Amino acid sequence: MTGTTYSGDFDAAWLPPAAFRAVGSRRTLIRAGDGLWTDTVHRELTDACVRFGGRVVRDGGEDAELVLEAADAPDDESFTLERRDGVTTVTASGGRGLLYGLFHVVRLGEDAFAGERAREEHRPAYATRMLDHWDNVAVHPVMGQVERGYAGGSLFWADGRARGDLDRVRAYGRLLAACGVNALAVNNVNVHATEARLLTDRIGDVAAIADVLRPYGIRTHLSVTFAAPTVLGGLPTADPLDEAVRDWWAEATRRVYEEIGDFGGYVVKADSEGQPGPFAYGRSHADGANMLAAALEPYGGTVHWRAFVYDHHQDWRDRTTDRARAAYDHFTPLDGAFAPNAVLQVKHGPMDFQVREPVSPLIGAMPDTRLAVELQVTQEYTGQQRHVCWLGPMWSEVLRFRPDGEVSTGRLADGLVAVSNAGDDPFWTGHPLAQANLYTFGRLAWDPAADPRAVLDEWIALTHPGAPERLAEGLHAVLDGSWTTYEKYTAPLGVGFMVQPGHHYGPSVDGYEYSPWGTYHFADRDGVGVDRSTATGTGYTGQYAPPWAEVYEFPDTCPEELLLFFHHVPYGHVLAGGKTVIQHIYDTHFEGVEEAEEARRVWAGLADLVEPARHARVAERFEEQLRSAREWRDQINSYFLRKSGVPDERGRTIH
Numbered sequence: 001m002t003g004t005t006y007s008g009d010f011d012a013a014w015l016p017p018a019a020f021r022a023v024g025s026r027r028t029l030i031r032a033g034d035g036l037w038t039d040t041v042h043r044e045l046t047d048a049c050v051r052f053g054g055r056v057v058r059d060g061g062e063d064a065e066l067v068l069e070a071a072d073a074p075d076d077e078s079f080t081l082e083r084r085d086g087v088t089t090v091t092a093s094g095g096r097g098l099l100y101g102l103f104h105v106v107r108l109g110e111d112a113f114a115g116e117r118a119r120e121e122h123r124p125a126y127a128t129r130m131l132d133h134w135d136n137v138a139v140h141p142v143m144g145q146v147e148r149g150y151a152g153g154s155l156f157w158a159d160g161r162a163r164g165d166l167d168r169v170r171a172y173g174r175l176l177a178a179c180g181v182n183a184l185a186v187n188n189v190n191v192h193a194t195e196a197r198l199l200t201d202r203i204g205d206v207a208a209i210a211d212v213l214r215p216y217g218i219r220t221h222l223s224v225t226f227a228a229p230t231v232l233g234g235l236p237t238a239d240p241l242d243e244a245v246r247d248w249w250a251e252a253t254r255r256v257y258e259e260i261g262d263f264g265g266y267v268v269k270a271d272s273e274g275q276p277g278p279f280a281y282g283r284s285h286a287d288g289a290n291m292l293a294a295a296l297e298p299y300g301g302t303v304h305w306r307a308f309v310y311d312h313h314q315d316w317r318d319r320t321t322d323r324a325r326a327a328y329d330h331f332t333p334l335d336g337a338f339a340p341n342a343v344l345q346v347k348h349g350p351m352d353f354q355v356r357e358p359v360s361p362l363i364g365a366m367p368d369t370r371l372a373v374e375l376q377v378t379q380e381y382t383g384q385q386r387h388v389c390w391l392g393p394m395w396s397e398v399l400r401f402r403p404d405g406e407v408s409t410g411r412l413a414d415g416l417v418a419v420s421n422a423g424d425d426p427f428w429t430g431h432p433l434a435q436a437n438l439y440t441f442g443r444l445a446w447d448p449a450a451d452p453r454a455v456l457d458e459w460i461a462l463t464h465p466g467a468p469e470r471l472a473e474g475l476h477a478v479l480d481g482s483w484t485t486y487e488k489y490t491a492p493l494g495v496g497f498m499v500q501p502g503h504h505y506g507p508s509v510d511g512y513e514y515s516p517w518g519t520y521h522f523a524d525r526d527g528v529g530v531d532r533s534t535a536t537g538t539g540y541t542g543q544y545a546p547p548w549a550e551v552y553e554f555p556d557t558c559p560e561e562l563l564l565f566f567h568h569v570p571y572g573h574v575l576a577g578g579k580t581v582i583q584h585i586y587d588t589h590f591e592g593v594e595e596a597e598e599a600r601r602v603w604a605g606l607a608d609l610v611e612p613a614r615h616a617r618v619a620e621r622f623e624e625q626l627r628s629a630r631e632w633r634d635q636i637n638s639y640f641l642r643k644s645g646v647p648d649e650r651g652r653t654i655h
């Protein structure tokens with residue numbers, strides 16, 4: 001495969017050939033030395049020009065309408081853009097910046113070649129913009145090929161090894177570069193036996209994938225098991241302070257870099273949901289992370305150490321066994337103890353990717369530790385890519401949150417990571433509209449201050465070039481409010497986890513209520529919600545700095561959408577708008593279903609504007625979304641009707 005477009009049986013997503021019309025029809029000059037990324041830029045433009053009649057030259061002196069120039073600082077990702085006297089110029093310090101500059105011009109389309117444009121500087125807010133793939137190499141008996149994957153099989157792995165044909169991976173790398181992602185972990189954080197060997201005798205498979213992603217500016221990372229020295233190395237211990245263990249990691253890492261010179265580093269889930277970790281040896285998580293950091297340090301690698309550590313065998317023994325508290329309680333005493341190339345990877349909320357959670361108090365509480373925030377693009381708890389649920393507004397809220405309450409548009413942490421939603425499905429993401437989530441993640445990682453709706457505009461324009469305004473309006477109508485629609489018909493007011501245990505799809509009001517996973521809602525005949533206040537509850541609110549500690553402490557100041565996350569209130573508790581909690585529950589559940597019905601109707605009306613297979617796939621998913629939304633509405637409403645005995649004041653039928 002030499003060209004940049006792919007004729008395989010899969011959707012072009014946000015890079016259809018027509019998206020390159022503006023650049024492909026022009027005379028372009030590339031003024032940059034040789035280099036991997038400059039070559040990628042050249043290839044992209046050559047292909048576009050073949051299609052649209054333009055011309056691209058390297059280092060020539062002739063007139064051009066687009067000039068792309070780069071100096072020799074390969075790792076710098078920034079670029080500037082300006083347009084003067086009929087020439088649009090992208091200037092970068094190195095090839096990576098040039099690549100992002102090219103995709104920026106592609107996004108702008110004809111606008112990049114109109115009028116004058118003052119010099120703008122573009123620089124990513126987050127240096128690490130990473131996707132974690134929870135892909136298993138061998139099919140797992142319970143979790144399948146991709147854990148929490150809703151888009152078919154793995155893009156990387158099939159039949160227990162790396163795919164022989166990596167064209168699709170190349171196309172994926174290209175899509176990711178076009179939205180700004182620059183790092184990728186190729187395997188599940190739950191590392192099973194086959195996956196463990198990727199670190200040693202199967203590293204060649206990882207190297208093959210890394211080779212294909214590299215031209216698009218993406219560094220490859222690997223999830224490893226903390227027990228590797230015992231399960232792969234035959235050592236009697238994996239104690240991070242044991243010399244033989246440290247030597248084993250140093251040697252294993254040296255071999256990794258022999259195969260993959262720009263390897264990004266390790267991702268580790270330790271002492272979490274059954275994964276091994278340093279606790280077994282009486283060591284701290286800093287000891288564990290630092291051992292791996294030391295092995296990676298000579299080569300410039302990083303360990304992403306996940307903070308998702310909690311006791312999944314707990315019950316509600318006393319108020320301190322609140323799962324929401326676990327990461328903070330565990331990690332804040334270790335602030336300052338982590339090596340400079342160890343990054344603590346923290347889920348954005350304190351629980352687990354629910355449709356609504358507060359921002360984790362760990363973020364901002366460890367000033368002397370490098371942190372990365374982890375988002376979940378795969379829609380585990382948000383409709384599993386059968387429901388349309390565009391998460392841009394949620395992530396934007398998270399990224400704009402400031403632990404000290406200040407307003408800032410910069411970075412919330414050092415890196416941004418997300419669990420990918422892509423697989424070998426022809427539409428990449430199962431639900432074709434879930435592509436917008438992947439795109440939005442990449443763009444917000446580059447610029448967290450961006451308006452998510454403007455990002456959605458970009459995705460719409462790229463994905464459907466030349467489509468009439470009616471399509472953009474329709475897509476906005478379907479997507480803009482889809483997250484809050486989903487929230488309305490599922491679990492209310494931040495309470496979370498009223499899902500089917502195990503696979504996490506569809507309602508099960510008490511499915512987790514009496515289980516040891518620590519995910520309770522405490523609904524009884526009088527009220528619902530978890531008292532996490534400091535005065536009378538678990539003390540979780542005290543993990544926040546001011547002003548949030550006070551804001552969350554009291555039901556009257558707590559943001560309404562999080563009320564039941566922080567407080568146990570009677571059903572008759574009156575919300576700001578004058579409604580009681582119970583009536584709010586009924587109303588939002590009816591509204592959520594109505595909104596989903598309306599979205600389906602809008603989508604049906606776009607049939608003449610959308611490619612038929614894509615339209616049909618979404619239409620089919622809407623049927624399931626509606627069935628499921630009604631099921632949610634009916635179960636949640638009847639549960640609360642029975643618990644509370646309070647009838648719907650509007651007299652609707654509750655099943």
Ligand code: BDP
Nearest residue numbers: 147148189190269308352353
């Ligand atoms: C939970 C998922 C589980 C993951 C875990 C994690 O249900 O499959 O292994 O997160 O983040 O949300 O490690």
